[in-house]
Amino acid sequence: MKKQLNVGIVGYKFMGRAHSNAWKKAPLFFDTPAIPVLKVACGRHQESLTEFAQNWGWEETETDWKKLISRPDIDIIDIALPQHLHYEVALAAARAGKHIFCEKPLAMNSKQAEEMLKVCEENKIKHYLNHNYRRTPAVAFAKKMIDEGKIGRIFHWRCAYQQDWIVDPTFPLTWQLKKETAQAGPQWDLNSHAVDLAHFLIGDITTVSSLTTNFIKERPIADEAASGSLSAVSLGSEMGEVTVEDAALMLVNFKNGAIGSFEATRFASGRKNRLTFEIYGSKGSLVFDLERMNELQYFSRDDHDGEQGFRTILATEAAHPYASHWWPAGHIIGYEHAFVHAVVDFVKAIEEDTAIKPDFADGLKIIQVLEAGLLAAETKRQVSL
Structure with a gap:
């Protein structure tokens, strides 16, 4: 037992x-x-x-x-x-x-x-x-392809995390919009995911330049019950100040010589939870879109002339990490499955006394990049890590 x-x-x-x-x-x-x-x-x-x-x-x-x-x-x-x-x-x-x-x-x-x-x-x-x-099969497979040299030397990282849940100015002042409870807006909440993926797939970041902005500076004050909800509700005429940014853009240099960009916003109308990244290298390219999370787009410069183009890899076969434990090939999985994969790896790390990533050391590195981004936006200068 x-x-x-x-x-x-x-x-x-x-x-x-x-x-x-x-x-x-x-x-x-x-x-x-x-x-x-x-x-x-x-x-x-x-x-x-x-x-x-x-x-x-x-x-x-x-x-x-x-x-x-x-x-x-x-x-x-x-x-x-x-x-x-x-x-x-x-x-x-x-x-x-x-x-x-x-x-x-x-x-x-x-x-x-x-x-x-x-x-x-x-x-x-x-x-x-x-x-x-990190633990969606398509992203884990992208890491495998990069490690195997499939796209060669990496030149560019381009990432965007876009949502639209606060476009309505009557949306209340929830905890996510207050510095004392959220620290920052999408720079903290969304770009933390994006920076983790960049560290995972590309490597460490060395310099950061950034721009942040607010589109709506005051919102109806929310009571405690409403503050845990992302549903727009009207709470009367009393207003409170939004103390975090609504959108953030970062430009970075990576230690390996690549350059990158990050967009994080809650004002992208029509985008509910869209996370995309594009990686361009000397031998090929990779593109991922969370809204099509079972797919990975791959371009290879080694393909014959006249036959080159982005191909769609459906990451549901046994060759892709984690996929073989679910359904027959071609049967997609969803957002919740990445949490299951994390639990599996976490239990294994405890019982076999092995490392699991990302850990708190990775979390510290991410926060250092996010802080550098906020400082760069405030001081209007490039910040080195």
């Missing part, structure tokens, strides 16, 4: 559901070396917490995260909270010897991130930062 790993999750909204699904599905589709047990769900509001726990199969509930962390029967703390709450919970979990599965972005600033990494390393626990897009 396989060993069990008891999981305690802190947070039960959007990411709480995504993580719960992953913990449940991982051992059903993959031969995990241990079985995750949905032991305790933790949140502030007992009624909605109880409903969440019953729906997803969590055995117990707790409204005090400190009590959860102190329990000797908990092996893993899953932090499915907004970023301003990561720091305190992660430090306590690490000091209690719990392995940590944490949502992105890692922290509110690099100082917090440095301490979180230091405490995790001192206590020798596994720490994973959930930049889940």
Whole structure:
């Protein structure tokens, strides 16, 4: 009989559901070396917490995260909270010897991130930062192709992460639009994913130039209940200041000589959650679009003259990482499956004492780039890392 790993999750909204699904599905589709047990769900509001726990199969509930962390029967703390709450919970979990599965972005600033990494390393626990897009089969296969030299020397990285959920000026002032709870806008929330992918696929960034802007400077004040929702609601005439940017653009130099661009915005009408990247090299190119997440576009300069062009690789066959554990070739998978892949790799890292990426060290590097971008926009100069 396989060993069990008891999981305690802190947070039960959007990411709480995504993580719960992953913990449940991982051992059903993959031969995990241990079985995750949905032991305790933790949140502030007992009624909605109880409903969440019953729906997803969590055995117990707790409204005090400190009590959860102190329990000797908990092996893993899953932090499915907004970023301003990561720091305190992660430090306590690490000091209690719990392995940590944490949502992105890692922290509110690099100082917090440095301490979180230091405490995790001192206590020798596994720490994973959930930049889940690395684990879509198409992106994982793109990494394999790059490592095999299929596109040669990389010249260009072009990335955009576009959403449109705050275009309406009556959308309320939620926590995502306040510096004290979000640190920044799409530069933090969206570009954290984009920078992680760039680090994963291209390499380290050495310099950053940036531009940020606000399109709507005041919004209706939201109450606590509304602040957790991304649905537009009217809350009366009282207005509050938006203290984060609405859009951010970055231009970067990579250590390997490539150059890159990043666009992150919540004002791209018609784009609900579109993440795209393009990579251009001396031997070929790769293009990915999250809205078509099972596909990877590949161009090879080695193809015969007259036959060159972008081809579509459907990343659903056994040759593509993770794909063989799901459905027959040609049957697509979705957004939630990347979370399952992360859980599988995380459980394996715990049981086999191996590394898992991205970890808090990667999270620190990402935040350093994001901070450099904000500083570059503020000072109107290039910032070196």
